[in-house]
Amino acid sequence: MFKMLKQISEELSLISSKTALLFFAYIFLAILEGITDGIGVGLLTSFITNLSQDGSKSIEFFKQTYSFLPDFIFSSEKIICIIIVGLFFLRIFVVMLTANFKCILPQMLTYRVRNKILERTFSLSLFDIEQERAGMIINLLTTDSAKMTQCLFSMIELTYLIILVSMYLIIMIMINKFIFGIGILAAFPFVLAIRLLTILLTRMSKKLLKMRNEITSNCTEKLNNIRFIKSIGTEYQEYQNISTSYKWYRNIEIKRYFTEYFGVMMPQFFIVIGLSTVIYFTIYEGGIYKSYITLYVLPMGFIGMRCFSIVSQINTKYMKLKQTLVSASAIVNFWNKHRIHFSFTGKKKKNVVSFPTTVQNVNFENVSFAYDKQTIIHNFSMLLEKGQPIILKGKSGSGKTTIANLLRMLIEPQSGKILLNDIPLSSFNPFSLRNGIGYVTQEAVMMYGTIRDNLLYGLDFKPEQNKIDSVLKETGCDDFISLLPNGLDTMVSEKGSNFSGGQKQRLALARILLRNPNILILDEITNNLDKKSKTDIIHAVNQLVKNRICLVITHDDEIHLDNEKYIFLG
């Protein structure tokens, strides 16, 4: 457990001077709360009960009982009253401060954990994300990261509570060592029982958490693929699968609830037994003097009750800590599995060359690539030159898209070289490289926002309206946009579901054209288009390829470009 926590805090660089300062402030508050509460409660209870008995004697009693306090406190009853009231106000202030800390600290920690996971996710290679599944990563970002910070925060809170309880115990020892000793003996079976409950609850919670993560991942994946599921007609099976998991989940949750409830009731049961014993001895047996009760037993009873509630809080925190370690281990495993491929900011030493303003050629020299030992590309060579488009053909699965991914540095070849202007691709900053390559895919990606947002996505300049208009005309988008009442400000639904495949394809092409890229890769772009749109697009592409490096991936025999060259794969 500690090894894992150590790794987490190292990964997150949690031990910064800022967090250390916060941590010490927190501890200081715990000490202050213990002192103000312990002495305040002790003084108040004994003072009030003594005043009503025998006012003149009360100060003497105090002096004997609280001999560890400075003498000036006992100079008059007024001072005692002021000190008591002062202590209580101080305590309210301290409790308010700690409450704020309890709110701020976990938020700060969660923010840090989420950023770290996001940073790692975005720096993973395409292949890793596909393997890991987006659902699992989303889980890490939402539920697990919050749980994990709870875990780290529980550690801090545990320390806080332990200090608080120690302060109370010190005050109790100062009041009366003998009663304190008996109290500790009586608390022993209670602590043991609580410990056993903790183990039981932790086991259940671990199971629950794992299960919930599985259900959420499963659900996210199924909802993401709802169109597919509906087209196959398996929605009822999927519903049943998830529902069965939820049933298991419900059953464990109920068991856990009962066990937890028992844990909450137990301290109260012990408190009632303790109080009844005191009442029995004092009232019926008359064995203990009234003054003795007021001076020792009552304040100690109050402090003892606080200790009990803190002990059970410590227990809950400890339990939470154990539970959340399940999430923490998911995150640590994720991190261990994917060491960063290149730094998120793109500043890693070897990736320093920025994308050139003009690209003359791109050369694949005996490139080989394999996914998990399954060789996809074998000794592949190709020379792409400015003004000469290459049409890449080959049967499905032959690795055409893989070649585009290699060029975009989403994956790296196992052997061979890819040169851009005779410089190895690996020397380039991957971010500026990808930004300089226009890539239009088989499935046009649309995001939530207006058509304009989608067209201008990721652009670091604002194109003139007439430039946008001419691109829309070139790609044939103006045909359907002009029919929309809100034109370019029409909202695009998630995944562009309010547009046809062909319309999305044309929008995607327009988006890339606005970037005016040096290298253009078109991957099956005419797949969803009717004859007229196809002719328009081919015409547009023909204009584009003149001053660019262009790779056209297609099955379509009707695509012909000026000065074209064919390459067949596999």
Ligand SMILES: Nc1ncnc2c1ncn2[C@@H]1O[C@H](COP(=O)(O)OP(=O)(O)OP(=O)(O)O)[C@@H](O)[C@H]1O
């Ligand atoms: N992330 C991945 N993990 C494992 N194998 C993969 C992955 N992506 C692609 N492959 C495999 O690599 C091979 C080539 O895939 P690729 O997408 O390059 O084919 P393609 O020629 O573009 O096919 P299509 O014409 O159908 O688009 C396929 O056999 C596929 O199974």
Ligand SMILES: [Mg+2]
């Ligand atoms: Mg493909």
